[in-house]
Amino acid sequence: MQQHIKNSIDRFTAISLKEMNSVALMKRTDTKFVISQSQLLPILERVKEHYKVLEINSDRIMSYSSLYFDTTDKKFYHDHHNGKNNRTKVRIRKYIESNLCFLEIKQKNGKGETNKSRRLIQDFETELSKSSLDFISDTTSKAYELAPSLWNDFNRITLVNLKNKERVTIDLNLSYTMDILEKDYDDLVVIEVKQERFDRNSIIVKTLKSFQQHPYSISKYCIGMISLYKDLKYNVFKNKLIKINKISA
Numbered sequence: 001m002q003q004h005i006k007n008s009i010d011r012f013t014a015i016s017l018k019e020m021n022s023v024a025l026m027k028r029t030d031t032k033f034v035i036s037q038s039q040l041l042p043i044l045e046r047v048k049e050h051y052k053v054l055e056i057n058s059d060r061i062m063s064y065s066s067l068y069f070d071t072t073d074k075k076f077y078h079d080h081h082n083g084k085n086n087r088t089k090v091r092i093r094k095y096i097e098s099n100l101c102f103l104e105i106k107q108k109n110g111k112g113e114t115n116k117s118r119r120l121i122q123d124f125e126t127e128l129s130k131s132s133l134d135f136i137s138d139t140t141s142k143a144y145e146l147a148p149s150l151w152n153d154f155n156r157i158t159l160v161n162l163k164n165k166e167r168v169t170i171d172l173n174l175s176y177t178m179d180i181l182e183k184d185y186d187d188l189v190v191i192e193v194k195q196e197r198f199d200r201n202s203i204i205v206k207t208l209k210s211f212q213q214h215p216y217s218i219s220k221y222c223i224g225m226i227s228l229y230k231d232l233k234y235n236v237f238k239n240k241l242i243k244i245n246k247i248s249a
Contacts, residue, residue: 005157015053050204065124066093080219086108094123100120101122102119153175174190193205
């Protein structure tokens with residue numbers, strides 16, 4: 001299946017990282033969908049004339065590695081689980097092919113918008129440096145005591161709309177680890193449509209709808225947390241976990 005996906009992506013026109021900067025969308029609306037890898041192929045075929053694919057050094061399926069941070073009582077996780085409108089996630093993400101590493105802060109407001117702030121750093125910090133802690137407190141206006149909570153690795157395909165300000169990320173081969181714990185979701189695909197505001201007339205949204213796929217709120221961080229931490233409250237996410245386990249079975 002991986003080779004079929006690669007073959008499909010190879011038929012897209014390429015866009016460079018520099019060219020993609022005009023669609024950075026640091027303030028945006030994110031809409032997610034979850035499907036299986038086999039369901040992805042006809043969707044890619046349907047949209048290939050309307051999107052370019054990000055290519056870096058001849059690679060079109062990129063490798064990402066993330067280290068998430070949370071408080072000792074897992075505030076960021078619980079804020080999401082409890083439906084808090086204004087919530088925060090803190091992570092370090094390494095973009096393997098471009099060899100870049102960023103400390104990233106995602107803040108969601110009550111309007112459904114996501115503001116993403118980031119700072120270039122040298123590499124992963126399992127103990128956050130003073131400059132990183134200062135960046136977090138300056139961005140969030142709060143002082144958190146943070147520690148690593150979850151490692152997450154995945155592959156990503158990034159599509160850029162040829163006409164509209166829209167990006168689509170397609171995440172594959174999700175895996176989670178923390179200490180000796182690990183969980184893989186090999187067949188799960190998370191599609192995220194990033195727009196200034198949600199547009200139902202988007203080619204990718206209309207295509208997904210034609211395949212009976214509808215927006216599905218899901219957090220890769222929260223899914224990873226409940227997959228590894230068995231003592232976390234997760235009743236709100238129970239049906240989501242059943243759905244993704246069914247896809248990955």
